[in-house]
Amino acid sequence: VAKDLGLQLPALQDSGVRVVSEGRTQYFALHGKTGHLVTAERIDREQLCRLVEKCVLRCELIVEGEM
Numbered sequence: 001v002a003k004d005l006g007l008q009l010p011a012l013q014d015s016g017v018r019v020v021s022e023g024r025t026q027y028f029a030l031h032g033k034t035g036h037l038v039t040a041e042r043i044d045r046e047q048l049c050r051l052v053e054k055c056v057l058r059c060e061l062i063v064e065g066e067m
Contacts, residue, residue: 007035016062017063020061025041028059
């Protein structure tokens with residue numbers, strides 16, 4: 001994520017960047033030392049998308065500081 005945004009890791013942390021998923025469970029997070037997008041919770045496809053062939057989890061990246 002840091003590379004995609006063109007930010008160095010300290011700038012990523014200072015900007016208040018966070019990942020937000022729909023619903024209560026936050027499935028994704030940013031790894032603080034690498035800036036990589038990682039899974040924060042176990043993702044159970046059968047539980048989330050029982051009858052759907054194409055399972056999509058949406059998330060948003062929020063940057064609180066100036067870019």
